[in-house]
Amino acid sequence: MNQIKVLLVDDQTLFVESLRTVLKARAEDVEVVGVAADGREAIELVAREGPDIVLMDIRMANMNGVESTRIIKEKYPLTRVLMLTTVDEDEYIVEALRLGAAGYLLKDISASELIAALRAVFEGGVMISPKMVAKLVENHFNPIQTRKFSPPWLSELSGRERQILSLMIQGLENKDIAKQLYLGEQTIRNYASLIYSKMGVSDRIQAIRIALEAGFDKDQPVI
Numbered sequence: 178m179n180q181i182k183v184l185l186v187d188d189q190t191l192f193v194e195s196l197r198t199v200l201k202a203r204a205e206d207v208e209v210v211g212v213a214a215d216g217r218e219a220i221e222l223v224a225r226e227g228p229d230i231v232l233m234d235i236r237m238a239n240m241n242g243v244e245s246t247r248i249i250k251e252k253y254p255l256t257r258v259l260m261l262t263t264v265d266e267d268e269y270i271v272e273a274l275r276l277g278a279a280g281y282l283l284k285d286i287s288a289s290e291l292i293a294a295l296r297a298v299f300e301g302g303v304m305i306s307p308k309m310v311a312k313l314v315e316n317h318f319n320p321i322q323t324r325k326f327s328p329p330w331l332s333e334l335s336g337r338e339r340q341i342l343s344l345m346i347q348g349l350e351n352k353d354i355a356k357q358l359y360l361g362e363q364t365i366r367n368y369a370s371l372i373y374s375k376m377g378v379s380d381r382i383q384a385i386r387i388a389l390e391a392g393f394d395k396d397q398p399v400i
Contacts, residue, residue, distance in 0.1 A: 182226070184231045187261075230299060280303050341369065376388075
């Protein structure tokens with residue numbers, strides 16, 4: 178099993194030390210390579226320690242998590258940033274994803290769910306708290322049927338492609354989508370490539386961000 182190097186970024190000392198202890202005890206494949214108390218320190222530690230994943234809080238002194246995510250992704254594009262926070266304000270998730278974050282989770286997540294999320298992000302997945310997806314859709318995005326204008330790419334997506342995009346937004350990985358739809362994992366990869374091409378994006382993170390911004394309804398009908 179590959180070792181996952183993780184940098185913890187949070188200004189709550191008790192929380193971050195507890196998190197380090199939990200990860201050490203319950204995830205042999207996760208190595209905490211450092212702890213930062215703010216965004217500036219996080220950038221310095223990314224340069225020095227080269228983590229695979231930065232587990233990033235939002236609200237911190239000196240530099241917040243969104244700004245430090247922007248800088249980290251610009252300087253170290255291969256480093257994946259996973260937001261872990263109590264902040265459930267809609268604009269933060271959209272901005273974090275726009276800047277390249279590989280996911281947005283709330284701190285009420287269980288230890289086993291967090292460990293699974295770290296492993297999924299390490300393998301290239303995108304993890305978004307279902308609560309946040311539901312909140313975004315409810316508060317900001319009208320269902321597609323009621324919108325006067327829809328993005329050009331929407332009419333180009335087949336029913337199956339819309340369904341797969343919906344499952345991506347819900348945080349499912351290719352293997353989970355394949356299992357749910359009774360399709361091969363390579364078939365899902367092929368569909369994903371077609372979706373990205375039609376949307377004019379290069380990866381899943383961009384596709385999810387654009388879909389959310391456009392008000393894409395995550396509850397697409399099953400074909």
